[in-house]
Amino acid sequence: MALTITDQAKYPFVIDAADEVKRQDIDISNLDNPSFKPIVDRAFDRIEEALNSNPPQVSYHPQEEAIETPSFPIAIIIAAASNSDYIKRRYALAEAIRAFGLLQQEEDREKIIKVAKIFNWKIRTPTIPVGHRRFDFALFFVDYLRNAEVFHEDEWKLVNKILAKGEVYVNKHEAARLLQEEIRRRIEKRLTANVRSMLPEAILQRVDGLSQKYASRIERARLSMFPKEVVNEAFPPCIHLFYGSAKTGTHISHLGRFTLTSFLINVNMKPEEIVNLFRASADFNERMTRYQVEHIAGDRGSRTKYRSPTCDTLKTHALCPGPDELCKKIRSPLRYYSQKTRTLKK
């Protein structure tokens, strides 16, 4: 069964964007040509819808395939040209949520399989019940984990799923949600292309107008800043424990030390102070400690400033000392700190 015109309009990401533009005989450097105006307008619409809805979502216009389908690759080019991470992320998410909604409404499970195969999933429809339940799909666990690993609810954890012979059993809703992740990532990847030089001036002006219109929102979306001074009382239980151990020179595992250091760097403790914190440990080596702290801070090596591990990771390695009430509402030590500092201020 080939993809119908309706399918292509519903799931435009299944077609390679460059191919689509070529197929429609659209010359990007000529996008300001009035004959493309309806498509370009709809492309801008797609992005604005994404920026104006919450959760972000792009609408579906049935039976307008001639505009809907080609407007998607154009919207990709426009979002990529915005050079704004906020717009790109928001747009990719909105298109993915749109697809999720449409996939969920598909009566025919084969349609979902067809979309999944675009992403090379190994997926099938099981015919007999497993573990006393009927499931819509069985898919290869690697395909499952690639997408489910970002979900934090218990019901997505592999340990709580039926897993047999390499396959995870899921229902239609779950399959659609997993595909949403796959779609979001694919679109985000496409948005990294450098396209500005290819676009005509008139279109570029429109793109920049869009970026400007949402500039204040982009600013707000940046991570809320932590206080300038470190607030020890706002440490979560795990950090409190590691911090105390470091001060008294008690042994901390490698991951524990990394968690503590990256946490302290992120909450604005000076590298010098962090180095001093480890001074009590009997095998303290100033040069090594300084190197490691600066590495984690992104002043050396790969130049990436490391984020602190999440609660999930600490649990896997048995480093979570047990949650307090606030812990149950957050997913990482840094989020805990950010919430706690805010309540302490009040």
Next chain:
Amino acid sequence: MDSQAFIRQKFAEFYEENADKIEAPPLIKQREFGFMVFQENIMVRHKSFLNAEALRTYMKEAAPAHAYHSTAYYELPEERMENKGWLGADLYFDIDADHIATKCKETHDQWTCKDCGFGGKGQPDVCPACGGRRFDQKTWPCDECLGAAKRETIKLVEMLTAEFGFTENEVEVSFSGHRGYHVHVAAETAREMDAGARKELVDYITGTGLNVALFSPEATPLTSDSVSWQSRIAKGAYEFLRTTTTKDLIGLGMKEKRATNLLSKKQLILESWKKRGPWWQIEGIIKKEEVNMFINQVIEQQSAKIDTMVTTDIHRLIRLLNSLHGKTGWLKVAFPASTIDAFDPLKSAVAFKRGEVKLYVEKTHRFRIGDEWYGGYENREVELPTAAAVFLLCKDAAKLVD
């Protein structure tokens, strides 16, 4: 000759004769290699080899104390970490007696507190003398510890084949050459998994994050046909209650009266569990905390105690197959997963099969190599077969007599 130089000489002789048995990992060109060399006691990293022959030549020349390769595949394995270009990594599991509580450790593992110098046997959390937490550990591989590690390995292999669907050919089991087992899954389909996906896989193997309320209420202990934790927990809880004693329950923290009371209704509960679900809820007879206690027992028994850091680290270095372990002089050897029950590491991993060596032993535990038992020597000279002698020297438990 000092002991270190002697061990190195023995390792060099071994590799001179047996380097051709060293198996290169698949896609050798894309692997990073690392070696711990004798004397300097430093790690040489970021090396790579074009083929197995080049690796074998290096092993003959360097005769390292430890040889490792990356589980990962890189575009440029000799570059610095951030420039290597990660392409994928094999799935790898490490099961080490260090992570399993065995009673025998009380008799053969020794520790010395790094802070106050106090020492003793076993594996303490804190030093009873000064409260310090940093120790010099002297560990000892014994049959009981290796048996415990083997049981965990069997559980892991079962999950990897039945649940994760890897074929027996894809799951390579090996003895690490010291205190445990390695399980290597070289399946191409698993290579692309990132650290986050591997973390979820680890949580599955260790039963972390399990929530029984999400399981099918119809899955009763006896009708639960499929694999997965759902059936494992249902069957396990049933088996646990069927076989447990008042003493066991008290050991788990239950009051004696309550334990006796619960066991008196055992048949009633078991019958009800067989009939209908959700099996974990029986109003009035068994408390939620008690069911949770059962569940935690099942998780403890049926999860596999793997080293969680090894599997989630996608840049890890792991020991090269058929190379010598510098802490024992034993080989890392692979064997088919189906033969694990009969596998005897202390026979299969013996590298040195000729000659005898004179040693002075202050004191040592008993140990076995092949079918022979050694040990029980105190402050005297002994002449031992090379394998036993190299083992004691590697463990720093004896001195060479010229």
